[in-house]
Amino acid sequence: MAVIGEGWPDRAEWAGRIFSAGWRESDGGTRPVIEPATGDTLADVGIASPTDVARAGVRAAAAAGEWAAAAPSDRVAVLLRASGVLRDRSDTFREWIVRESAGVPAKGDYEIAAALAQLAHAVGLASLPRGEVLAPQTPGGTSLAWRVPLGVVGVINPWNAPLLFAVRALAPALALGNTVLLKPDPLTPVSGGVLVARLFEDAGLPDGVLHVLPGGADTGQAVAADPHVAMIAFTGSTAAGRAVARVAGEGLKRVLLELGGKNSLVVLEDADVEAAALAGAVSTFGYQGQACVAAGRHLVHTDLVEAYTDALVRHALAMRVGDPREEGVGIGPVISVGQATRVERIVDESVAAGARVLTGGRREGLFYPPTVLDRVDRAMPAYTEEIFGPVAPVLPFRSEAEAVEIANDTAYGLAAAVHSGSVPRATAVAGQLRTGMVHINDVCAKDAANAPFGGMGVSGNGSRIGGTASLEQFTQWRWMTAPGPS
Numbered sequence: 001m002a003v004i005g006e007g008w009p010d011r012a013e014w015a016g017r018i019f020s021a022g023w024r025e026s027d028g029g030t031r032p033v034i035e036p037a038t039g040d041t042l043a044d045v046g047i048a049s050p051t052d053v054a055r056a057g058v059r060a061a062a063a064a065g066e067w068a069a070a071a072p073s074d075r076v077a078v079l080l081r082a083s084g085v086l087r088d089r090s091d092t093f094r095e096w097i098v099r100e101s102a103g104v105p106a107k108g109d110y111e112i113a114a115a116l117a118q119l120a121h122a123v124g125l126a127s128l129p130r131g132e133v134l135a136p137q138t139p140g141g142t143s144l145a146w147r148v149p150l151g152v153v154g155v156i157n158p159w160n161a162p163l164l165f166a167v168r169a170l171a172p173a174l175a176l177g178n179t180v181l182l183k184p185d186p187l188t189p190v191s192g193g194v195l196v197a198r199l200f201e202d203a204g205l206p207d208g209v210l211h212v213l214p215g216g217a218d219t220g221q222a223v224a225a226d227p228h229v230a231m232i233a234f235t236g237s238t239a240a241g242r243a244v245a246r247v248a249g250e251g252l253k254r255v256l257l258e259l260g261g262k263n264s265l266v267v268l269e270d271a272d273v274e275a276a277a278l279a280g281a282v283s284t285f286g287y288q289g290q291a292c293v294a295a296g297r298h299l300v301h302t303d304l305v306e307a308y309t310d311a312l313v314r315h316a317l318a319m320r321v322g323d324p325r326e327e328g329v330g331i332g333p334v335i336s337v338g339q340a341t342r343v344e345r346i347v348d349e350s351v352a353a354g355a356r357v358l359t360g361g362r363r364e365g366l367f368y369p370p371t372v373l374d375r376v377d378r379a380m381p382a383y384t385e386e387i388f389g390p391v392a393p394v395l396p397f398r399s400e401a402e403a404v405e406i407a408n409d410t411a412y413g414l415a416a417a418v419h420s421g422s423v424p425r426a427t428a429v430a431g432q433l434r435t436g437m438v439h440i441n442d443v444c445a446k447d448a449a450n451a452p453f454g455g456m457g458v459s460g461n462g463s464r465i466g467g468t469a470s471l472e473q474f475t476q477w478r479w480m481t482a483p484g485p486s
């Protein structure tokens, strides 16, 4: 077994266990964590059975009252200490992210920096005003409304940004007084679970406030169904989001859904074509295209399409494919055989239907090279489906109206980018796109701790995470009246 992260956290403590008021044996057995680049087993983690989830739900509910009643400064102190531990242990976090999720070290650094930003933002969130003094209906009386914690929050996450997605939900949920059941994806249970538990343990989070319950769909279903859980924050595919929402809906829980996308990068004829192609390459090839906010359609004005496509191919050819731990590698393997065969099917079916491969298009094992496709039409899977791989379908358009029509021709509505020499013009086009997020002369794939992240259509359910949206999501209103001054 390849040994990584020697020292902290002590493997003897967490290997084969779950975290639920301490590290303990699970009823769900263990599961190996496989490194996509090498096939090596990196660790064995404990898998939480539905019974383990039920026990964790009871413990989290029992801890909820005291944590909610803690002074905001006490909760903030935990978040500040967690930032310190994350900084001190950043080498360990980076190494696990690189080896478990198969991203290059810069992807690990990005997740760490973004997680630190989320913790810093949550520190501010804890002390924001959260109430209103209302006009009382009885003269001289009191009428107050303020936001209180929900209780136990269930967080169900995917594998592609395991640390960031854990912290972006945990930090506001904890800051605002909730306790949490965190279910990381079974492909990344260490960087998305074990290390997060150890981080908050070292930061002094009281026992029972956070539970880390690795497992697959059945563990996720148990979290969504648990009677102690008041809210589910789910990030993942639209199909799994629907399955989670069905179960959570039955229990009348709040559901925050961050789902998939088919995001367009639009290049108008007055754009800087080199800058647009660089943004396009980053948006589709970065982390092997495995981001919900990756560009899934490159819509380019016919006047620029040749220059844009040439530049995109140049960027694709310049990226070395290999083990992300090797110096100079820009593209690692995709996460799993399932993901590799999915990307292969989408490209092969599109090519059989008439698309042309300008570069890439053939995988070796899990290594799928950056690929550029043209002659893509609207019936092809490369146009209709979220690819979640390093594949850039390029489509020409003749007018702004046509670009907007193509960009909106999807049930998804997560992110978009518009490139133009005129920011007001790009802004006007952006205003016509049905997406939760849009960026001018930039990449599609952006996030910021102070911004409301999320999508429209089947990319979500109108919920957002980040910024002041997290204050709304992770708390609920309470109204109180009294006949006199309270």
Ligand code: NAD
Pocket (backbone or CB within 6 Å): 156, 157, 158, 159, 160, 183, 184, 185, 186, 215, 216, 217, 218, 219, 220, 221, 224, 235, 236, 237, 238, 239, 240, 241, 243, 244, 257, 258, 259, 260, 261, 291, 292, 293, 386, 388, 414, 454, 459
């Ligand atoms: P997935 O939906 O298969 O899995 C995500 C999580 O849900 C995992 O923890 C998984 O174990 C769990 N899960 C799966 N089926 C479940 C079920 N029936 N009940 C309960 N839990 C279940 O997602 P994936 O394929 O691993 O991740 C890729 C998808 O996630 C893409 O569609 C991508 O666009 C989306 N995503 C969205 C965002 C966002 O913020 N909008 C971010 C990253 C990824």
